[in-house]
Amino acid sequence: MTTPPRIFDWLLRRALPPGAAGDTIRGDLIEELTTAKRPAIARLRFRLQAISVVVRAHRLVRPTNLAHRRGVMDSFARDLRFAVRSLLQRPTFCAMVVVTLALGIGANTAIFSILHALVLRQLPVSDPSRLVVVTRNQSSLQYPLFRHFQAHSTTLAGLVAFRTAHCRLTTGDRTERVTAVLVSGSYFGVLGVRPVLGTLISDEDDAVQGSGGSRGAVAVISHGFWLWHFGGQPTVIGSSILLNSRPFTIVGVAPPGFTGTEIGESADAFVPMMLVQTIIPGLGTALNQPRSNWLRMIGRLKPDVDIRQAEEELTSLLRPYNDEMLRAPDVQKFDPSWARNLRQQRISLLPGGAGISSLRQRYAQPLFVLMTVMGLVLLIACANVANLTLSRATARRQELAIRIGLGASRAHLVGQILLESVLLALTGAAAGLTLARVGRDALLTYLPAEQSLSAPIDVRVLSFTLAVSIVAALLFGLLPAFQSTNVDVAQVLRDGGAGKSSRVPFRKGLVIFQIAVSLIVVIGSVLFVRSLRALLSIDPGFTRQNIVVASVDVAPGRSLEVFRQLLDNVRGMPGVLAAGASDSEPLGTNTGWTIYVPGYVPKPNEPRNSPWVGFVSPQYFKTMMVPVLLGRDFDERDLEPKAPAKMIVNQTFARHYFGDEPAVGRLVGLDRDTFDVEIVGVVKDTKYTGLREEPIRMVYVPYRPGPWGARFTLHVRAATDPMPLAPAIRQAVATLDRNATVFNIRTADESIGRSLLRERLVATITTLFGGLALLLAAIGLYGVLSYGVSQRTREFGIRIAVGAESGRILGLVLREAAWVIAWGVAAGLAVAWGLGRTIRHLLYDIEPGDPLSAALAVAVLVVAAVLAAWVPARRASKVDPIRALRYE
Amino acid sequence: MTDTPTLGELEQLILLAILRLGDRAYGLSIARELDAQAERTLSRGALYTSLDRLEIKGLVRWRLEAGGPERQTLPKRVYTVSARGIVAVRSSQRILRRMWRGLDHILKEPS
Numbered sequence: 001m002t003t004p005p006r007i008f009d010w011l012l013r014r015a016l017p018p019g020a021a022g023d024t025i026r027g028d029l030i031e032e033l034t035t036a037k038r039p040a041i042a043r044l045r046f047r048l049q050a051i052s053v054v055v056r057a058h059r060l061v062r063p064t065n066l067a068h069r070r071g072v073m074d075s076f077a078r079d080l081r082f083a084v085r086s087l088l089q090r091p092t093f094c095a096m097v098v099v100t101l102a103l104g105i106g107a108n109t110a111i112f113s114i115l116h117a118l119v120l121r122q123l124p125v126s127d128p129s130r131l132v133v134v135t136r137n138q139s140s141l142q143y144p145l146f147r148h149f150q151a152h153s154t155t156l157a158g159l160v161a162f163r164t165a166h167c168r169l170t171t172g173d174r175t176e177r178v179t180a181v182l183v184s185g186s187y188f189g190v191l192g193v194r195p196v197l198g199t200l201i202s203d204e205d206d207a208v209q210g211s212g213g214s215r216g217a218v219a220v221i222s223h224g225f226w227l228w229h230f231g232g233q234p235t236v237i238g239s240s241i242l243l244n245s246r247p248f249t250i251v252g253v254a255p256p257g258f259t260g261t262e263i264g265e266s267a268d269a270f271v272p273m274m275l276v277q278t279i280i281p282g283l284g285t286a287l288n289q290p291r292s293n294w295l296r297m298i299g300r301l302k303p304d305v306d307i308r309q310a311e312e313e314l315t316s317l318l319r320p321y322n323d324e325m326l327r328a329p330d331v332q333k334f335d336p337s338w339a340r341n342l343r344q345q346r347i348s349l350l351p352g353g354a355g356i357s358s359l360r361q362r363y364a365q366p367l368f369v370l371m372t373v374m375g376l377v378l379l380i381a382c383a384n385v386a387n388l389t390l391s392r393a394t395a396r397r398q399e400l401a402i403r404i405g406l407g408a409s410r411a412h413l414v415g416q417i418l419l420e421s422v423l424l425a426l427t428g429a430a431a432g433l434t435l436a437r438v439g440r441d442a443l444l445t446y447l448p449a450e451q452s453l454s455a456p457i458d459v460r461v462l463s464f465t466l467a468v469s470i471v472a473a474l475l476f477g478l479l480p481a482f483q484s485t486n487v488d489v490a491q492v493l494r495d496g497g498a499g500k501s502s503r504v505p506f507r508k509g510l511v512i513f514q515i516a517v518s519l520i521v522v523i524g525s526v527l528f529v530r531s532l533r534a535l536l537s538i539d540p541g542f543t544r545q546n547i548v549v550a551s552v553d554v555a556p557g558r559s560l561e562v563f564r565q566l567l568d569n570v571r572g573m574p575g576v577l578a579a580g581a582s583d584s585e586p587l588g589t590n591t592g593w594t595i596y597v598p599g600y601v602p603k604p605n606e607p608r609n610s611p612w613v614g615f616v617s618p619q620y621f622k623t624m625m626v627p628v629l630l631g632r633d634f635d636e637r638d639l640e641p642k643a644p645a646k647m648i649v650n651q652t653f654a655r656h657y658f659g660d661e662p663a664v665g666r667l668v669g670l671d672r673d674t675f676d677v678e679i680v681g682v683v684k685d686t687k688y689t690g691l692r693e694e695p696i697r698m699v700y701v702p703y704r705p706g707p708w709g710a711r712f713t714l715h716v717r718a719a720t721d722p723m724p725l726a727p728a729i730r731q732a733v734a735t736l737d738r739n740a741t742v743f744n745i746r747t748a749d750e751s752i753g754r755s756l757l758r759e760r761l762v763a764t765i766t767t768l769f770g771g772l773a774l775l776l777a778a779i780g781l782y783g784v785l786s787y788g789v790s791q792r793t794r795e796f797g798i799r800i801a802v803g804a805e806s807g808r809i810l811g812l813v814l815r816e817a818a819w820v821i822a823w824g825v826a827a828g829l830a831v832a833w834g835l836g837r838t839i840r841h842l843l844y845d846i847e848p849g850d851p852l853s854a855a856l857a858v859a860v861l862v863v864a865a866v867l868a869a870w871v872p873a874r875r876a877s878k879v880d881p882i883r884a885l886r887y888e
Numbered sequence: 889m890t891d892t893p894t895l896g897e898l899e900q901l902i903l904l905a906i907l908r909l910g911d912r913a914y915g916l917s918i919a920r921e922l923d924a925q926a927e928r929t930l931s932r933g934a935l936y937t938s939l940d941r942l943e944i945k946g947l948v949r950w951r952l953e954a955g956g957p958e959r960q961t962l963p964k965r966v967y968t969v970s971a972r973g974i975v976a977v978r979s980s981q982r983i984l985r986r987m988w989r990g991l992d993h994i995l996k997e998p999s
Contacts, residue, residue: 024965028919029916034958053932055933056933
């Protein structure tokens with residue numbers, strides 16, 4: 001006899017109502033199968049019929065079954081209604097819980113949204129998990145190397161090169177600064193990105209240096225830029241935009257959400273790599289330079305290749321490339337260590353699905369620290385809510401006892417209480433989401449202004465929030481649910497609900513936990529604040545007050561003239577004491593040069609740090625109030641294109657190479673055997689790359705704008721507050737060059753402050769949430785003590801009636817609080833000690849185990865705790881014996 | 889119970905099939921009867937939901953009967969048309985007749 005196909009029979013059993021109602025249907029189908037003349041067709045028919053029954057199973061009411069199903073739904077709806085009603089009966093309780101949870105969940109969501117955008121979110125490209133970032137000692141790579149890899153790699157399915165840059169976009173008579181990404185022709189194809197409109201850049205568009213390809217200079221714009229600048233008009237395709245004064249034809253619009261492969265640098269436009277000279281004039285010849293490191297690479301692994309294989313292959317491809325470089329005729333000029341270094345280079349591949357990001361390197365760890373802090377605060381909040389729920393459950397003992405007495409199952413009651421917890425948590429989460437948006441926006445202001453990170457509250461973030469709130473609900477709901485349903489019915493009913501509670505020790509445990517955790521957070525915040533203060537008190541070596549800095553990007557052509565005239569005009573403005581220019585903002589030095597000093601022999605084991613270099617105009621030192629100790633400042637003669645090379649060095653440089661001998665008048669070289677740069681002055685040491693830096697060797701050379709345009713930072717010293725000068729500076733630039741852009745106008749103070757954004761972020765957030773943690777812990781302590789006092793009102797009344805002084809009663813309660821506080825502090829200190837190591841390198845000039853900071857934190861905590869304990873203690877000492885004895 | 893329920897075409901066919909089968913009307917036989925007489929091949933899901941609907945309307949009743957080995961001894965529901973069901977079938981027949989009246993010259997099949 002034919003047997004029914006097993007899977008479909010199983011499906012039927014699952015879908016159909018149990019018992020005869022379902023069996024009659026299965027029976028029919030099986031009978032049809034077994035009585036059929038052609039078994040093969042019958043089996044096929046059975047499958048089809050089974051599916052038709054299964055898909056309609058929800059509509060098969062099978063009337064006998066109606067009552068049961070309706071029962072389950074009804075009972076859930078009833079429970080839900082009951083939960084809502086019983087919560088609404090205690091609005092204060094609900095409000096407290098919801099606010100507490102909203103703060104905790106909202107803060108967690110805010111931090112998570114940024115962490116997610118920065119670290120976790122995968123690029124919106126096809127199969128991001130196969131992407132790898134190609135790196136070599138964290139440095140950028142060369143264009144010829146990209147071509148070399150692209151031509152010879154067999155482990156990569158594709159390779160892309162890109163470089164993010166800022167350039168001038170001119171529309172009508174307005175010029176603004178936009179973010180452009182230079183991309184190789186392979187970029188969009190390898191990533192698997194499709195346009196929403198038009199076409200994307202292909203290999204044909206990236207074929208000819210300086211002009212692009214057959215379509216000429218083309219650009220793809222980002223979706224956001226399209227909406228923002230062109231109102232989402234489809235007619236944009238084929239129109240032209242001016243980037244750095246050169247027309248580019250818009251050929252396509254990138255899909256929404258795709259803003260390039262560099263997180264924190266949202267691209268406005270993508271242009272072919274071959275047009276690098278237009279976008280970054282200084283890198284004009286970089287496409288042919290085997291030694292010029294300026295771009296990033298991302299590869300896509302072939303399906304059966306693992307990351308190590310590809311790494312080995314690229315490293316072996318790097319060798320012949322570097323050997324070729326070593327055969328170049330000018331190599332002899334370089335230090336031998338350079339060649340040695342070259343031979344040892346390796347390629348390493350990192351997972352690239354989330355793109356690359358300089359922000360990530362700087363911010364990922366602080367964000368994880370903050371996430372931990374937020375998690376701890378949420379734990380404290382949960383403990384508080386658990387405490388509240390417990391005291392509420394105690395008040396409901398009679399109700400619960402009656403329900404158990406009437407036959408309610410304990411499981412049902414636990415479920416009921418948990419349902420209330422989940423409802424509260426979800427309400428808290430909903431409120432928290434609003435807070436999260438505000439918090440996220442506030443957090444984003446702590447990222448450098450040059451960076452643009454979009455951190456949407458998307459499905460992933462919402463799922464995180466949902467998960468957090470469910471976990472929170474279980475954390476604060478589970479124990480109270482089990483504890484409060486574990487009742488002795490007879491006893492509770494006999495005592496009228498006021499039976500002695502055995503739960504105070506447990507609740508004290510919760511408070512000890514809260515105090516310990518909040519102490520950890522407070523210690524952290526004290527450390528971060530003190531570290532920030534230490535950083536802020538560092539003397540940068542120049543006078544930072546009353547200086548305004550403004551970055552200027554001048555179009556090619558008359559840039560030298562514009563540069564000179566601008567400085568002259570600014571110096572003539574009323575209220576300006578001095579003005580100069582440099583290639584970077586204060587503390588923004590980012591260029592290093594190898595400098596050869598005749599007769600200088602490096603000491604053994606001397607670190608091979610090359611000196612940093614700054615490009616400055618005449619009067620820069622005067623503007624910054626950096627004393628020229630010996631020799632002279634640069635002057636107008638040094639700006640002449642044919643002027644002999646001059647250099648100014650700092651004290652550390654002079655001391656390092658010349659010891660006590662005079663540095664002024666000495667000749668040094670930029671390669672090994674041509675010493676033609678004269679040192680004309682020595683200036684006082686200052687900070688160059690950041691406040692934390694140790695004294696470093698620094699050289700200055702005159703800033704000379706080239707014919708390809710100029711980008712420099714104007715430094716203007718005023719007699720008083722310099723910000724009112726900003727409009728005049730903008731005006732001065734616009735008068736000289738209509739196409740120039742002025743950006744990042746701010747005071748030097750602010751500019752220095754921005755170098756500490758990360759530290760400020762961590763210090764601010766931990767302080768804010770340290771305070772919140774403290775408040776929550778204090779509320780927790782207050783709650784437990786006042787509950788204890790209310791339980792013991794009778795006892796206190798009797799004590800007072802028989803002559804106890806109120807001071808003694810006060811002491812009694814405070815002593816109880818002291819125990820809880822002491823345990824909490826001890827536990828907190830121990831854990832904080834252990835955790836200290838993880839934040840060591842986020843701190844400056846202070847050790848994680850710093851006793852003073854710990855003492856300060858303990859003091860703050862104890863004061864808050866004693867204040868919280870004082871109120872119930874005082875109430876206990878004021879108990880009116882007559883009323884107390886009547887109590888019940 | 890004054891109003892007579894109106895029947896869909898499929899419901900009508902099912903009720904007629906049950907009447908034709910007498911006391912042998914259960915899921916499979918109803919399906920086969922519809923297939924043979926009315927040339928309607930119903931998916932089984934549609935048949936059972938229709939039967940349930942008829943039951944809720946009070947037009948059919950059923951009793952359980954033990955099944956034989958050919959259906960792994962699973963029970964079957966044997967359907968009968970209730971009095972209300974008979975009324976409903978009659979009423980739809982009446983409506984159809986009324987609607988046919990006078991149309992014979994158009995609709996009469998050539999013999």
